[in-house]
Amino acid sequence: MAYLEKISFTKYKINVTDGCLVRTPALRNQFVDDLPQIVWADNTPWREANLWALSQREKGVDPKTILSSLTHLHAYAKWLEAEDIRWWHFPARESERCLTQYRGYLICVRDKGELAPSTTTQRMGATIRFYRWLEASKLLSTDWPMWAEKQVGIKLLDQFGFARTIVVNSTNLSIPNRKAPTDKLEDGLTPLSRDSSHRIINFASQNASYELYLMLKLGFGTGMRVGTICDLRMATIHRAIPDPQFLGFYRIAVGPGAYPAVHTKFGVTGQIWISESNLNILKEYIFSTRRLIRQSKARSEDRDAIFLTRDGKLFGEGDGNASRGISVQLSRLKKRGIVNGIPDFHYFKFHQTRCTFATELARSILAHGTVSMAVQIVKQALLHKSEKTTLTYIRFVEKSAAMSKMADEFTREFLGIAGAENQNA
Template identity: 50%
Template sequence: MARLESIRFMPHRSAILNSRVVWTPVTRGKVIDALPQIFWGNGMPWREANLWALERAASAEVDIRTVQTSATSLYAYAKWLEETETEWWDFPPRKADRCLVRYRGALIEARANGELAPSTASQRMRVVVSFYRWLKARGLLSSTLPTWQERIVGIRLVDPIGFERTIAVNTTDLSIPNRAAVGERLEDGLLPITAADRDAVLAFARDNASEELFLMLTLGFFTGMRLGSLTDLKVRTLSNAAPDPSIAGLFRLAVGPGADPPVATKFGVTGQIWITRTHLDRLEEYVHSVRRLEREAKAMPQHRDLVFLSRFGNPYAQRGSDKSVAMNVEMHAFKKLAVANGLAAMRGFRFHQSRSTFATELARIAIRAGGAVNAIAMVKEALLHKHEATSLKYIRFVEKAPAKEDVANAFTREFLGLLSRRESTADD
């Protein structure tokens, strides 16, 4: 099966020396960390895809995280190609047999079966089409091949003042529409779990998960930190925790590119995370434990200040990334065990739901204490939201909850009443 790896790319220049090809590092060449590379199941690299990733990463116009996200989508395409024994340049005259058309059908089927989110299916198809556009532009794929049909669509935009304008956008007949889902959508489209389920998950994790996973879950549920920030949390961040001037027993952890030391955050937002004294003491106890110190001894010098390290002394994720292979493996095993033990809340659970749960509980408390207006500001500050609109989603979600509960109870009473009347009629 195809695999996706990350490398540290250092540009080299070839030269002939004594009838031999010698590669020497390019002076002042741009070193690219975490450059994604795709390899086929037989170990051979997918040269065209890797060259596309390199060209984009070397450009100052594309962030490395964007390149990594695109590579993940292309990696999914590579796996499908191997599973179906299809060549990526296979474009026969019959449209239904073309590789891109068949892949589009596979994505739509996966979306219909609930295996992929609609946004994921749309993104994967969009990335693959972008890759093929690049292949054509570089002459690596014949422009005469029947890949797709181009078309132009108009998108109507309305600015805050009320003026309308239409933008013409190039698209293809391969695009997969991503229609907005009906209902409440919080950050990343994930819903929170209840406080009771949260406590049950943490109790089970304390007894059945690794100490690292348990602590990360507690931080997610009680501070709202993203996985990318958790995996980049420093020991000095804990040491530099400042007490909150207005609330006894509450501390603030400085995160973001402007913090000392810097801790990765989404959109590079600099701010402070709230944490209780008890929680902070528990983390500091772990930091100085034999278990973590053994991991620190195996780590490279630049990683030794990280709070969370794998058993091999490696970071759980690339800096600034919310994707962690090590975390995914452990979380998968933990979810499987939890569901087998009757913990239904862990079925389909995503780590980011811990953040949604924290935000929802915080919004509920804040609304009860100071109203919706103050709650928006509090949620925005605690979760380092870039826009108030994101915080407002949680406020609306909490405000609608009582009405939804009343409606559900009313429907239940009506149904039970109807059922009892039907049973009594049947007895008569």
């Protein structure tokens, strides 16, 4: 079966001198590290896909974006091998074309619940982008069209509430990400109650590694994503400044514009609120014997990272995804929690710590301030790019409060009616 790997690639210039082929290293940007590559089951490279990855890297596309695209394309490669179909198979009959069959397969596994709707959309989208590049690069020329082009209008709202529509090109092969209306927030997750949060943290303090316990504590206490938590640096903590408005809280700078730079989604630079107690716990951990042993095993460029594995490596090193670096530990913790009769662990995901922090923060602000104030503060705390994302939390809290009140009133009225009927009986 096809597999995905990373290589260190050196670019060369190829010239013909005196009838001989001469390869000389390129003078600029000659070395590319951690370049994702797809290899077929017979150990031959998928040259076209790998060249696409290199071209994206040369254009300055984020390496994590390239890895994500190649991961989706890797899934396509495995499907091609399983179905024994060539990636250039575009016969006259549309239903027999490789992309048409693959689209049908993705919709089928999505409808069975084996693949999330968002993943289905992204997987097909990455595959189409690859074929667009093949066509533009003249690496693929078919007798029959690969798809039918269409234009789609997307309505956008600016920060002042004015609407504008942009027209983008699409294909009849794209799979819309249509979800049923739910109460879920970012990444399709729901927040936990305060009691559930406390149970998870308390259980982790006794049954998880100290690093995972600290990460969960920071997730619930600051709303930081796991990628940001895993990339925190010693100087980030030492340069924390007291917040002038919130007593007992400090601010730490994160993002590519911070010094030192700390990874954030979409490269947003901002400041995160952290309580004085959590800040002190991190300061103690930085100089603990446990961490110093890990630091001694780390490379010089990684020694300022707060969280390191037992081998002195960064969490997520080798796959570019910090959440994968702790997935094994979290999976073990969840199994132990379920065995010990804690139902909160059944569907728990790390990102729920962020959802929980945001809803609790929004609930506290709405109890003492306006909706506009809640939007601004929550947006700042979570480093959201758009107020649209922040509004989902505000609406969730408002809806939850309204539904709770309605449930209480319904229960009282219903029990009153039921009581009266029982007395009459």
